[in-house]
Amino acid sequence: MLSVGWRRAVCCVRAGSCISVSPRKWHRGIKDWTGSAPLEEVVRTRRQQAQRTLLVEVAGASSAAELCRVCGQHGRVQALFHYTLPPRGHVKPREMILIEYSEATEAQEALKYASHAPSKDCPPSHSPMMWLSAGRGTTTPKKSDPTPPVTLTPVITQEEVLQRLSQCSSISDQIQTLHDTQRLTELGWRLRFFTCRQVESSLSGLFPCAVVLPFGSSVNSFGHRDSDLDMTLELAGDGTTQGGSGRLVFQGKHSSTAANPRLTLQRRMEVIAELIDHFLPGCSQVQRILNARVPIIKYKQQLTAIDCDLTMSNRSGYHMSRMLHLYGSSDSRVVPLVGAVRRWARCRGITSPHAGRWITNFSLTMMVLTYLMNTSPPVLLPLTALQVMPGVDEETGEPVFRVPSESATTAAATAARNTESLESLLRGFFEFFDKFNFRERGMSIVTGRNFVKPVHCALYIQNPLDRDLNVSRNVTLEEVERLKTEVTHARYVMEAEAQESDSTGGVSEGLWGAQRLWWRSSSAAQRHIDTVIDWRAVFHSGENSKGKELPNLVSKLKQKAQQRKNQTPRYTRKGKIL
Structure with a gap:
C-alpha cells in the first residue's frame, strides 16, 4: 500500500519521494x-x-x-x-x-x-x-x-x-482508494503527539504531573491528513504519575473562585492561552473561546502545520474516542465507509467546517454506525451487546466508559459474519436513511435501534456516554430537510450508476461511480444558500459523460417529493409539530 502525503488546507506539508520501510x-x-x-x-x-x-x-x-x-x-x-x-x-x-x-x-x-x-x-x-x-x-x-x-x-x-x-475497477475500490490517500501517515501521527508534547513540556516546570492527551479524530482511527488536533490538558495528571513518599509536601495555591468551577476553568485557560500566544515557538493565531459550553483555545502550530483545539479537564472526549476506536478497529470496512460518507456530506454542503446549526462529522459517524448495526447480518454490535457500559470517574465525577477486554474480540467476530462489499454497504446506507423517519424517531448506538424522540428536536442521536443528551441538538429542521433531499439524490445516483454499468458492461470515462457522489457542483458549493440538486450528476450530461437520460428518475423524484408534501403533520403533547 502506498504511503501518502499529509497536508493541511492552509499550511500544507510537501516533500519528496518515499525512501523508507513501511x-x-x-x-x-x-x-x-x-x-x-x-x-x-x-x-x-x-x-x-x-x-x-x-x-x-x-x-x-x-x-x-x-x-x-x-x-x-x-x-x-x-x-x-x-x-x-x-x-x-x-x-x-x-x-x-x-x-x-x-x-x-x-x-x-x-x-x-x-x-x-x-x-x-x-x-x-x-x-x-x-x-x-x-x-x-x-x-x-x-x-x-x-x-x-x-x-x-x-x-x-x-x-x-x-x-x-x-482508474479503479469498482466503487468498492474507489472507497478504499480514497481512504488510502486520505489516511494519516506515520509522519502525521508523530507530529500530532509531538505537538501535545510541546504543551506538556512547557508546563512541566510548575506542573510536573501535567498531561496533554489527544482525542477525537487524531486517535479514534477515523482521522485523515486534514484533521485538526483535539487535546485535553490535565494539570493533575492522568493518575499514573505519583510523587514521592516523604514527609515533605509541596505547597499549593487554592483557587479564589473554587465555588464556581466553570469560572476557575476559564481563568486558568486564559493564563494557558497567554503562555501559548507569547512564549511557545511556532504557535500563532491564538483564539480564546472561553464562553462556549466546553471552553477551548484554538491556535495554529506553524512548525508542525497543525490546527489545534486545546481544552482542560475534558476527559469525556477522550473516552468517546475509546468507543470509536473500538468500532473502527473491529472491521476494515468501517473507517473507509465513514470516510466516504463524510466526503459525500462535505461535497454536497451538508457539513460545514464552522460551528453552527449544521450536521457534524461526529453525528454522521453515529449515523453510519447505527446503520451498520442494522444490516443483515450486522457488521457491528451495539454497546450493550459488547457490554460497554457507562460509569463515573471517581476523581472527577465525569462519565467514562467501562470497556471489557473481550469486547474487541467479540466485535471482530461479529463483523466477520458479514461479507458485503463497501459498494453494497454505501448503497445500503442511503437506502436505510432514505426510509428513516427523522420526524418522529431518534437513533442510538447503545441499543442499535431507533426510538420515539423523547424531546422536540429536528434530529435526535443519543449521546452514548451521557445518555440523556442529544449529540445533534444543534441541527435545525432546515438542515435535516437538506440531508433527506441529498440522501434521496445519492440513492438515485447509485441506482443510475448500477444501471449504466450493467448496460455498458464496463466503466464510463470521466467521473463515474462514487466520484459522482463526491463531485462538488457549483450550486452545492454555495453553502447554505439553496438546496439545488445537481441534475447533471443524475443524468450524466456533463462534459465527460454520455448524456443519456435514465428512465423513471424524474418520476421517482417527483413521487418522493409529493409523498413528503402530503404527509400528515404530527403533534407533541405541547402541540408542536415534530
Whole structure:
C-alpha cells in the first residue's frame, strides 16, 4: 500500500519521494493501527515516542547526515523524518526534520547542550523545537552507529487522487482508494503527539504531573491528513504519575473562585492561552473561546502545520474516542465507509467546517454506525451487546466508559459474519436513511435501534456516554430537510450508476461511480444558500459523460417529493409539530 502525503488546507506539508520501510513498523512495540490494540496502549506508546523526539529546522534534506552526527553525540538516533513547510507571506519554505532517539534520556541530554539564540525580543526558552546552526561546536559522534535512512513522505495532489479514483475497477475500490490517500501517515501521527508534547513540556516546570492527551479524530482511527488536533490538558495528571513518599509536601495555591468551577476553568485557560500566544515557538493565531459550553483555545502550530483545539479537564472526549476506536478497529470496512460518507456530506454542503446549526462529522459517524448495526447480518454490535457500559470517574465525577477486554474480540467476530462489499454497504446506507423517519424517531448506538424522540428536536442521536443528551441538538429542521433531499439524490445516483454499468458492461470515462457522489457542483458549493440538486450528476450530461437520460428518475423524484408534501403533520403533547 502506498504511503501518502499529509497536508493541511492552509499550511500544507510537501516533500519528496518515499525512501523508507513501511511507516507502521517505525514505532516500537505498537500493534497495527487496524488491529485490536486498545486505545490506551496506542496513546501510551505514541506518547513515549514523542518524549524521545526533537524537531529541528535545517537547511534541507541533505543536512540529515550532519544533524545525525551532531545529535549522535548524545545518544543513538533511531529515525529521521523530513518534511517541508510551504512559504507563508514573506517567510520562505522551511525544511524540518523530526529526529527520534532510542531513549527519552538521550533526548533530554541533547536539550541540555542546546544553546539559545541571542535576541532581545525573544527570551531564552527550553523547548524540543530547535534549529541547526552552521559550524558551531564539535560534530564528532560519541558512537559509531550508522545513520538511519531519512523518511520523506510524498504528497498526493487532488488531481492525482481523482486520477486514481477514475482508474479503479469498482466503487468498492474507489472507497478504499480514497481512504488510502486520505489516511494519516506515520509522519502525521508523530507530529500530532509531538505537538501535545510541546504543551506538556512547557508546563512541566510548575506542573510536573501535567498531561496533554489527544482525542477525537487524531486517535479514534477515523482521522485523515486534514484533521485538526483535539487535546485535553490535565494539570493533575492522568493518575499514573505519583510523587514521592516523604514527609515533605509541596505547597499549593487554592483557587479564589473554587465555588464556581466553570469560572476557575476559564481563568486558568486564559493564563494557558497567554503562555501559548507569547512564549511557545511556532504557535500563532491564538483564539480564546472561553464562553462556549466546553471552553477551548484554538491556535495554529506553524512548525508542525497543525490546527489545534486545546481544552482542560475534558476527559469525556477522550473516552468517546475509546468507543470509536473500538468500532473502527473491529472491521476494515468501517473507517473507509465513514470516510466516504463524510466526503459525500462535505461535497454536497451538508457539513460545514464552522460551528453552527449544521450536521457534524461526529453525528454522521453515529449515523453510519447505527446503520451498520442494522444490516443483515450486522457488521457491528451495539454497546450493550459488547457490554460497554457507562460509569463515573471517581476523581472527577465525569462519565467514562467501562470497556471489557473481550469486547474487541467479540466485535471482530461479529463483523466477520458479514461479507458485503463497501459498494453494497454505501448503497445500503442511503437506502436505510432514505426510509428513516427523522420526524418522529431518534437513533442510538447503545441499543442499535431507533426510538420515539423523547424531546422536540429536528434530529435526535443519543449521546452514548451521557445518555440523556442529544449529540445533534444543534441541527435545525432546515438542515435535516437538506440531508433527506441529498440522501434521496445519492440513492438515485447509485441506482443510475448500477444501471449504466450493467448496460455498458464496463466503466464510463470521466467521473463515474462514487466520484459522482463526491463531485462538488457549483450550486452545492454555495453553502447554505439553496438546496439545488445537481441534475447533471443524475443524468450524466456533463462534459465527460454520455448524456443519456435514465428512465423513471424524474418520476421517482417527483413521487418522493409529493409523498413528503402530503404527509400528515404530527403533534407533541405541547402541540408542536415534530
